[in-house]
Amino acid sequence: MDVVWMLLLLLLFPLLMWTSSTFVFYFKKFFYVAWMMFLAIVGIPICLLKSGGRDVENMRIIRSMVRHVKYLFGLRIEVSGWEHLQTEGPYVIISNHQSSLDVLGMMEILPDRCTTIAKKELVYAGTVGLICWLAGIVFINRKKTSDAKSVMADAAKTMLDEQIRLWVFPEGTRNQNGDLLPFKKGAFHLAVQAQVPIIPVVFSSYSSFYLRKEKQFKSGVIRLRILPKIETKGLTSDEVSCLSDQSHSLMRTAFLEISGLVAKSNGPLKH
Ligand SMILES: CCCCCCCCCCCCCC(=O)SCCNC(=O)CCNC(=O)[C@H](O)C(C)(C)COP(=O)(O)OP(=O)(O)OC[C@H]1O[C@@H](n2cnc3c(N)ncnc32)[C@H](O)[C@@H]1OP(=O)(O)O
Ligand SMILES: CCCCCCCC/C=C\CCCCCCCC(=O)OC[C@@H](O)COP(=O)(O)O
Numbered sequence: 001m002d003v004v005w006m007l008l009l010l011l012l013f014p015l016l017m018w019t020s021s022t023f024v025f026y027f028k029k030f031f032y033v034a035w036m037m038f039l040a041i042v043g044i045p046i047c048l049l050k051s052g053g054r055d056v057e058n059m060r061i062i063r064s065m066v067r068h069v070k071y072l073f074g075l076r077i078e079v080s081g082w083e084h085l086q087t088e089g090p091y092v093i094i095s096n097h098q099s100s101l102d103v104l105g106m107m108e109i110l111p112d113r114c115t116t117i118a119k120k121e122l123v124y125a126g127t128v129g130l131i132c133w134l135a136g137i138v139f140i141n142r143k144k145t146s147d148a149k150s151v152m153a154d155a156a157k158t159m160l161d162e163q164i165r166l167w168v169f170p171e172g173t174r175n176q177n178g179d180l181l182p183f184k185k186g187a188f189h190l191a192v193q194a195q196v197p198i199i200p201v202v203f204s205s206y207s208s209f210y211l212r213k214e215k216q217f218k219s220g221v222i223r224l225r226i227l228p229k230i231e232t233k234g235l236t237s238d239e240v241s242c243l244s245d246q247s248h249s250l251m252r253t254a255f256l257e258i259s260g261l262v263a264k265s266n267g268p269l270k271h
Contacts, residue, residue: 040127074219081226097169114165205259
């Protein structure tokens, strides 16, 4: 009986993969999470052996382990503006955030000694949470602004003391609305407090291959554009809003351009 069920399942699987895009969506999502969990299981002991604990150098291990994942999902990543990452010392990278698939583009260009800021819930994501912690990811509680601010102020100091770069998603959450959300201020305070440059990175829209609401996940191309750095030397907290608006406008223009979209209006985005 078991054999009959097995055969039926084996026949049903390709049939569903062929006929149902919703099935493909859930299967690929499940496989993505499962594969990342598995990679983390392999990566954790390597991190522990190499650096003995929590260390930003472990990001190199994650980077090299994650780079093949794009091929499993038929994704091509086209990067432009590599020269803008040729900057010595610490800086803050800011990028738009559409999905957990952003990790693939992130690992494609992640510079050495660069870790990221993530919501604290990620630390509970099983083996992925543990490897994130080992790689020095800074966890913030988004529901408690004062806590998040003080963690980020500490991060500004650590960046300088330990020559670390930080990747922040200034939209503060995943967003697939075909545009950028208004930016939160943390990344800009961080850069101003540490007096380090900001390097904006823009991911093109995933809407041609990945649609969460419509349950679609096909093969496709991700265009990644690295923009010229924005200096913050001499800026104070009074200029943070202006810095945020300037970055938003540059990134929005690049986002629309590399996504083949046209701006609906040049005015400020509405919440
Ligand atoms: C093999 C396995 C692989 C594993 C994969 C590994 C890769 C994993 C990748 C993981 C990827 C995971 C990706 C993820 O998890 S993305 C989600 C987590 N990341 C973020 O949320 C980052 C962006 N968020 C912020 O920057 C927010 O600002 C925070 C959270 C800090 C506050 O939120 P809030 O909603 O409250 O925002 P607000 O910006 O309106 O600020 C309110 C006021 O506070 C002022 N203010 C703000 N900040 C500072 C500051 N630092 N010093 C002094 N003041 C500061 C600000 O000026 C404003 O005042 P005013 O101007 O109105 O007077
Ligand atoms: C004990 C088992 C728990 C299982 C949980 C599975 C966790 C996911 C595991 C693997 C996914 C691959 C690595 C992805 C890391 C990226 C995480 C991410 O993109 O977080 C979302 C966050 O930026 C914004 O969150 P919201 O949109 O505000 O919400």
